[in-house]
Amino acid sequence: MSEKPEGPKDRRYREHARGRQRNIKQEIEDTVEATAVSDSIRERTNLLNDMREWAVAEEPDFESWRDQARAIKEDAIDRIPELIDQVTEVIEDRGGHVYVAETPEEANEYIRDVCDDGDAELVVKSKSMTTEEIELNETLERDFEVVETDLGEFVAQLSDERPSHIIGPIIHKPQEEIVELFQDRFDFDIPDDVTGEGLTKIARDVLREKFEGADVGITGANFVIAETGSVVLVTNEGNARWTTEAPHTHIAVAGIEKIIPEFEDLQPFYELLPKSATGQPSTSYFTMLTPPIKSESIDYKNEKEGKEREFHLVLIDNGRTEMAKDPALREALYCIRCGACLNTCANFQSVGGHVYGGETYTGGIGNAWEAGVTGKDEAEAFNELCTGCSQCKPACPVKIDIPWLNTVIRDRLNRDLERDDIEGFVFEELLPEPESQPDRQRRFFGTFERRARTGSRLAPLSNWVGNSFVGKEVMNRLYGFAKERDMPGFASQSFTSEWEGSRIAEEEANRKAVLFADAYSNYLHPERLEAAAELMESAGVHVEVAETTPSGRDALSQGLIEDARRDAEKTFENLHTHIQDGRDVVVVEPSVASLFMDEYSKLLDEDEYRALEGVTFEVGEYLNALHDEGHIDLPEIGGDVYLHGHCQQRAGDHFGATEELLRACGCNVTASDVECCGMAGSFGYKEDYYELAVSVGESLFEDVESNPDKDLLACGTSCTTQIKDGTGRKPRHPVEYIVEYL
Amino acid sequence: MINAFKENAAQVGATVHVVDPGEVGREIREILEDKEAEGVVVSPSEEFDDVLGHDYPVSIVDVSRGGPDIGERSKAIKAADVGITRANLGIADLGVIGLELTQANESIASLAPDTHIALMREDDIYGGSENVFEFLGDAFREGRDDWVFIAGPSSTADMGALVQGVHGPGDVHVIVERTEEGGNDE
Numbered sequence: 001m002s003e004k005p006e007g008p009k010d011r012r013y014r015e016h017a018r019g020r021q022r023n024i025k026q027e028i029e030d031t032v033e034a035t036a037v038s039d040s041i042r043e044r045t046n047l048l049n050d051m052r053e054w055a056v057a058e059e060p061d062f063e064s065w066r067d068q069a070r071a072i073k074e075d076a077i078d079r080i081p082e083l084i085d086q087v088t089e090v091i092e093d094r095g096g097h098v099y100v101a102e103t104p105e106e107a108n109e110y111i112r113d114v115c116d117d118g119d120a121e122l123v124v125k126s127k128s129m130t131t132e133e134i135e136l137n138e139t140l141e142r143d144f145e146v147v148e149t150d151l152g153e154f155v156a157q158l159s160d161e162r163p164s165h166i167i168g169p170i171i172h173k174p175q176e177e178i179v180e181l182f183q184d185r186f187d188f189d190i191p192d193d194v195t196g197e198g199l200t201k202i203a204r205d206v207l208r209e210k211f212e213g214a215d216v217g218i219t220g221a222n223f224v225i226a227e228t229g230s231v232v233l234v235t236n237e238g239n240a241r242w243t244t245e246a247p248h249t250h251i252a253v254a255g256i257e258k259i260i261p262e263f264e265d266l267q268p269f270y271e272l273l274p275k276s277a278t279g280q281p282s283t284s285y286f287t288m289l290t291p292p293i294k295s296e297s298i299d300y301k302n303e304k305e306g307k308e309r310e311f312h313l314v315l316i317d318n319g320r321t322e323m324a325k326d327p328a329l330r331e332a333l334y335c336i337r338c339g340a341c342l343n344t345c346a347n348f349q350s351v352g353g354h355v356y357g358g359e360t361y362t363g364g365i366g367n368a369w370e371a372g373v374t375g376k377d378e379a380e381a382f383n384e385l386c387t388g389c390s391q392c393k394p395a396c397p398v399k400i401d402i403p404w405l406n407t408v409i410r411d412r413l414n415r416d417l418e419r420d421d422i423e424g425f426v427f428e429e430l431l432p433e434p435e436s437q438p439d440r441q442r443r444f445f446g447t448f449e450r451r452a453r454t455g456s457r458l459a460p461l462s463n464w465v466g467n468s469f470v471g472k473e474v475m476n477r478l479y480g481f482a483k484e485r486d487m488p489g490f491a492s493q494s495f496t497s498e499w500e501g502s503r504i505a506e507e508e509a510n511r512k513a514v515l516f517a518d519a520y521s522n523y524l525h526p527e528r529l530e531a532a533a534e535l536m537e538s539a540g541v542h543v544e545v546a547e548t549t550p551s552g553r554d555a556l557s558q559g560l561i562e563d564a565r566r567d568a569e570k571t572f573e574n575l576h577t578h579i580q581d582g583r584d585v586v587v588v589e590p591s592v593a594s595l596f597m598d599e600y601s602k603l604l605d606e607d608e609y610r611a612l613e614g615v616t617f618e619v620g621e622y623l624n625a626l627h628d629e630g631h632i633d634l635p636e637i638g639g640d641v642y643l644h645g646h647c648q649q650r651a652g653d654h655f656g657a658t659e660e661l662l663r664a665c666g667c668n669v670t671a672s673d674v675e676c677c678g679m680a681g682s683f684g685y686k687e688d689y690y691e692l693a694v695s696v697g698e699s700l701f702e703d704v705e706s707n708p709d710k711d712l713l714a715c716g717t718s719c720t721t722q723i724k725d726g727t728g729r730k731p732r733h734p735v736e737y738i739v740e741y742l
Numbered sequence: 743m744i745n746a747f748k749e750n751a752a753q754v755g756a757t758v759h760v761v762d763p764g765e766v767g768r769e770i771r772e773i774l775e776d777k778e779a780e781g782v783v784v785s786p787s788e789e790f791d792d793v794l795g796h797d798y799p800v801s802i803v804d805v806s807r808g809g810p811d812i813g814e815r816s817k818a819i820k821a822a823d824v825g826i827t828r829a830n831l832g833i834a835d836l837g838v839i840g841l842e843l844t845q846a847n848e849s850i851a852s853l854a855p856d857t858h859i860a861l862m863r864e865d866d867i868y869g870g871s872e873n874v875f876e877f878l879g880d881a882f883r884e885g886r887d888d889w890v891f892i893a894g895p896s897s898t899a900d901m902g903a904l905v906q907g908v909h910g911p912g913d914v915h916v917i918v919e920r921t922e923e924g925g926n927d928e
Contacts, residue, residue: 149909151898151901168900169900178901200898200905204907204909207909208909227883228887230887236896237896237897237910238896238909238910239908242909263882264875266875267871267875270871271871278899280754280893281750281836282836282838284892284893284896284910285890285893285896286890287889287890287891288882288889288891289887289889293843293888294843294844294888295845295888298815300816303817304813
């Protein structure tokens with residue numbers, strides 16, 4: 001075959017080829033700067049997210065569907081080879097063909113041969129991320145005319161771009177750009193003020209001709225049913241229906257994880273998928289076909305009888321069998337491609353899938369997929385964009401623990417990296433290049449809790465040094481610490497160093513509690529622990545204070561799972577006697593409270609986790625409960641308050657209690673509806689991600705600034721820093737606020 | 743259940759006409775006149791004979807294989823602005839109709855023209871999806887295994903705001919024939 005000159009499509013594939021070097025920091029900056037693009041992404045993902053929340057709120061059976069769907073997938077992924085055998089037998093019995101491709105090359109060659117054998121000229125495709133994964137078009141376009149018929153894919157094909165979102169391929173494209181694209185690519189006149197409807201009509205007319213003349217139709221499959229040999233397509237536009245109906249040959253391409261055992265298994269997915277993806281109660285079409293289908297094969301172009309119908313199911317492995325064996329990654333195979341985790345994610349909302357994504361897959365779940373089908377290097381590039389804020393967890397219809405998946409991948413990436421033990425001095429020659437930092441950076445941020453005590457002991461010196469010019473240079477070179485940020489300010493006196501014991505005797509107390517002096521509160525904001533203790537005592541609670549052991553929050557966020565596990569075990573030991581003595585465990589820092597109540601399930605033995613989780617309260621929750629039981633006399637504060645809730649607090653549904661508590665003080669509470677402040681622990685301190693953290697925080701900053709007369713409150717340490725840096729106003733913790741009026 | 747079906751169908755953009763037994767033909771005529779239909783294709787089942795017997799303003803082409811030759815069928819499909827089919831079932835909770843796709847070419851008749859009219863019986867309306875999937879499971883295992891659930895017109899949001907009428911119909915009418923005259927629609 002002669003060498004063709006490299007065309008735009010070839011370049012696109014080469015640029016996105018394996019092993020390309022990525023510069024995430026640059027990608028983030030470029031995207032954040034391109035306001036029309038980033039606005040487009042933010043608007044559309046937010047809209048989809050809002051629609052999803054609305055649709056789901058209406059459904060009393062939602063949790064039950066999630067449980068059923070999860071159980072079906074867990075079972076199906078366990079039995080993939082068996083299901084492949086079953087579906088193959090059923091389909092071949094009907095005269096269809098099944099081909100299992102280990103690699104993309106095998107799949108592409110098979111499909112090319114099918115088209116060739118049928119003397120095909122025109123191939124129409126409906127949307128399939130799996131065909132993107134195997135890069136099918138690159139192979140087919142050499143010999144056939146290939147037309148993408150999903151509108152978003154159609155536009156992406158015209159403009160030579162990769163899809164940037166699992167279900168909305170061009171959400172990153174502002175309408176003006178689409179108009180220009182159409183004007184450029186089509187011969188007829190298109191006015192500048194053409195509407196979305198007008199653009200759709202153009203696409204409709206162009207594509208109708210293609211459908212009528214197509215020889216082969218290629219679809220994906222949302223589900224494949226082993227029992228009946230059926231292919232299920234969940235769509236809105238009608239193009240997938242045309243793709244299966246008009247051409248005489250239908251090729252369905254699906255990952256092996258798409259197979260579900262029985263027909264009735266479809267029901268919970270039927271309810272879950274449209275609602276989770278776009279907030280529609282159901283999509284326009286839910287097609288369940290058992291090809292070769294019964295309708296007549298008509299050659300619409302020539303108005304005569306079409307060739308006999310032919311069907312091929314091409315099942316793709318490409319690393320999925322390995323993923324199924326992997327105890328962590330197998331959960332990613334449960335994914336039904338709804339895109340909810342993309343739409344809830346503050347980082348994705350800001351930069352979209354070209355940044356928060358790999359070769360094919362994007363968003364929170366995308367990292368595990370890229371790790372599984374592309375490779376760890378591709379996953380590494382964008383793994384840190386998951387901050388663990390957990391907004392995606394309640395949204396996932398099959399209950400995948402996406403933050404945990406990403407943490408495990410991070411942990412594996414850490415352990416592969418070379419150990420570099422130079423904790424440099426301030427000598428130019430010894431300072432390594434910033435690019436070789438990741439492991440050093442993660443170990444720095446992952447050991448904050450351990451170092452905080454020293455930092456506090458050396459305060460205020462430690463603060464001066466850290467924030468000095470030289471200090472910032474060193475921190476930047478060694479750890480990629482963003483120069484725009486100040487170091488967290490250590491308090492000169494920690495809470496534990498000043499605590500003198502409870503004033504309420506245990507025998508006289510209404511309740512007994514242990515206040516866990518988490519490292520963030522103890523060394524950065526001891527006044528919060530003080531306020532918490534005072535308020536608890538005013539309710540007649542006997543307060544013990546547990547010493548500060550590292551909780552594992554920081555280690556876990558940096559993917560240092562073994563360290564986090566050791567911290568968890570030590571912390572549990574620390575609290576164990578208190579739990580046995582019947583004390584409530586109260587935590588001020590919300591990310592640590594969430595850790596006890598959620599992620600410790602992955603780090604401790606089950607009974608240890610249950611024992612601790614059963615008695616843990618975030619401080620606002622605790623005080624509110626005390627108030628409900630009539631133990632506490634809250635001050636009448638009145639006044640207007642603006643309250644920003646912490647992301648994990650919200651995801652775990654613990655935020656409402658703090659609002660209630662403030663209302664019980666007579667306050668008018670305006671709660672921010674921004675789900676993530678953007679800081680996410682260490683994330684916003686890292687220079688690679690600083691721009692993104694600020695971009696995510698913008699809407700919160702605007703909201704705070706438009707409420708200047710309200711008292712400003714926030715529960716999380718990170719949120720406090722972010723809001724202060726972004727608006728100049730430093731929020732207080734609700735307990736600090738309430739205690740003033742006591 | 744008719745009222746629930748009607749409401750939820752309206753939510754997804756379909757128009758539901760509830761008629762007394764024997765009034766289906768008249769309702770179809772009204773819709774065709776309203777739309778100023780020029781070309782109509784039908785995928786009939788035996789039960790449509792009386793409906794098709796009416797005197798309609800335009801010619802109606804039967805695209806099941808019992809109809810005219812394939813060239814005519816193909817032309818008629820391409821030229822049609824209205825397609826009439828059965829709806830084998832309805833789901834009240836979602837306003838969705840279920841269409842069995844057989845050799846009678848219901849699929850293209852419900853897909854190619856801009857307007858789709860689906861004729862359904864009150865008795866065939868289910869409450870929610872669970873019972874429907876039980877029924878369908880049996881149907882599939884018996885070989886009745888090509889189906890589509892339709893929730894209103896085809897749509898897209900890829901070009902910004904929601905647009906109805908993309909590659910499938912932009913206008914969907916469901917005519918529900920009551921079991922009894924003037925029945926209770928609850």
